[in-house]
Amino acid sequence: MKHYDYLVVGAGLFGAVFSHEAVSRGRSCLVIDKRDHIAGNIFTKNVDGINVHVYGAHIFHTSDKRIWEYVNRFAEFNNYVNSPIAAYHDETYNLPFNMNTFSRMWNIRTPEEAEKIIESQRNEYIAGMKKERGLSDDEEFVPANLEEQAISLAGRDIYEKLIKEYTEKQWGRPCTELPAFIIKRLPFRFIYDNNYFNDRYQGIPVGGYTGIVEKLLEGADVRTGENYFDVMNSAGTCHEGVLSDGERFTFSKLLFTGQIDEFYGYKFGPLQYRSVRFETEKLDTDNFQGNAVVNYTSKDVPWTRIIEHKHFEFGKQPVTIISREYSSEWEPGAEPYYPVNDEKNNALYEKYRNLSESDKDVMFGGRLGLYKYYDMDKDIMAALDLVAKELA
Numbered sequence: 001m002k003h004y005d006y007l008v009v010g011a012g013l014f015g016a017v018f019s020h021e022a023v024s025r026g027r028s029c030l031v032i033d034k035r036d037h038i039a040g041n042i043f044t045k046n047v048d049g050i051n052v053h054v055y056g057a058h059i060f061h062t063s064d065k066r067i068w069e070y071v072n073r074f075a076e077f078n079n080y081v082n083s084p085i086a087a088y089h090d091e092t093y094n095l096p097f098n099m100n101t102f103s104r105m106w107n108i109r110t111p112e113e114a115e116k117i118i119e120s121q122r123n124e125y126i127a128g129m130k131k132e133r134g135l136s137d138d139e140e141f142v143p144a145n146l147e148e149q150a151i152s153l154a155g156r157d158i159y160e161k162l163i164k165e166y167t168e169k170q171w172g173r174p175c176t177e178l179p180a181f182i183i184k185r186l187p188f189r190f191i192y193d194n195n196y197f198n199d200r201y202q203g204i205p206v207g208g209y210t211g212i213v214e215k216l217l218e219g220a221d222v223r224t225g226e227n228y229f230d231v232m233n234s235a236g237t238c239h240e241g242v243l244s245d246g247e248r249f250t251f252s253k254l255l256f257t258g259q260i261d262e263f264y265g266y267k268f269g270p271l272q273y274r275s276v277r278f279e280t281e282k283l284d285t286d287n288f289q290g291n292a293v294v295n296y297t298s299k300d301v302p303w304t305r306i307i308e309h310k311h312f313e314f315g316k317q318p319v320t321i322i323s324r325e326y327s328s329e330w331e332p333g334a335e336p337y338y339p340v341n342d343e344k345n346n347a348l349y350e351k352y353r354n355l356s357e358s359d360k361d362v363m364f365g366g367r368l369g370l371y372k373y374y375d376m377d378k379d380i381m382a383a384l385d386l387v388a389k390e391l392a
């Protein structure tokens with residue numbers, strides 16, 4: 001029977017980075033994934049010469065030179081810069097919130113004019129909130145939720161046209177019940193600059209993301225279409241598994257990158273996640289929307305955004321492929337995408353994390369295992385941190 005140092009559950013980015021580092025240090029890894037392909041949610045599939053981001057748009061960006069150099073070992077990155085468009089009824093705006101957005105919103109040109117409008121909306125709001133909370137003029141107003149954070153940063157017009165309804169569609173909760181940090185992800189600047197990220201490095205891997213994971217997984221045994229819970233149930237003991245073809249194996253330690261609450265049989269109750277559904281279509285036109293990402297920020301449009309995949313790689317194909325993205329609450333059987341990091345869920349996650357501390361042979365990773373709204377660079381950093389602890 002084959003023995004592995006590590007059983008890695010989930011062939012996504014976290015599991016693949018860990019496996020790569022383990023293999024390069026002479027350890028053996030079996031990587032399994034319940035899907036029939038590797039790469040988790042960064043999986044891209046080539047259709048008619050277009051790399052389709054099957055589980056939603058992924059744009060690599062980081063400020064960390066070490067992480068940028070790391071990913072560049074596994075792919076060449078192009079010079080794509082994400083500059084989404086927001087469609088609100090018949091109005092069109094540039095994102096993130098910058099002078100292009102403000103000039104379209106208020107028909108103004110200078111930063112001074114924009115600052116004046118935002119300042120007055122912001123002050124009016126903060127004064128009202130202070131009154132409501134019984135705060136004196138010199139006491140500070142600290143935003144307690146996404147709505148308060150957004151209006152006190154950007155003013156009412158931006159909040160109402162570009163944030164409120166989009167956020168409520170995406171998260172399925174009122175902005176007053178969402179954590180402020182979600183909106184702090186977005187840049188807010190008084191220059192004419194539509195770059196969605198403030199990070200020093202940005203791009204899309206030429207040829208898609210799947211190739212990166214393929215390279216990371218070299219040297220590991222990889223089996224897709226294998227559900228961890230079936231693999232373990234068939235064996236009945238904790239360091240042994242049986243694959244669907246009947247092959248038995250043993251392992252010393254487990255890295256689990258699926259949902260931590262599912263791992264523990266939802267013992268303390270289920271964590272909440274948001275799921276996303278995509279309607280993907282091939283269209284007989286070479287350019288449908290003129291941009292890779294268009295956000296639909298009003299609630300009367302049921303999708304949150306439309307992705308036109310070819311624009312991530314400046315495609316010149318005669319046809320195009322688009323995906324409409326619909327957000328919904330996660331239910332068993334659906335794909336979990338985003339952890340809902342509000343207080344209630346974070347507290348519940350802490351219970352699972354505490355429990356996991358006592359499982360010395362089990363490690364958790366990724367958005368689902370660590371219950372964190374990680375971007376790809378943070379996910380890689382977390383994987384490399386684990387490597388430093390585990391494989392030093």
Ligand code: UDP
Nearest residue numbers: 086162163164166167170182183185295297
């Ligand atoms: N957001 C918004 N309007 C937009 C785009 C984003 O209000 O047009 C808010 C929304 O609350 C969202 C958050 O900013 O959840 C983060 O957006 P991001 O694009 O980073 O989300 P992701 O790409 O991870 O889904």
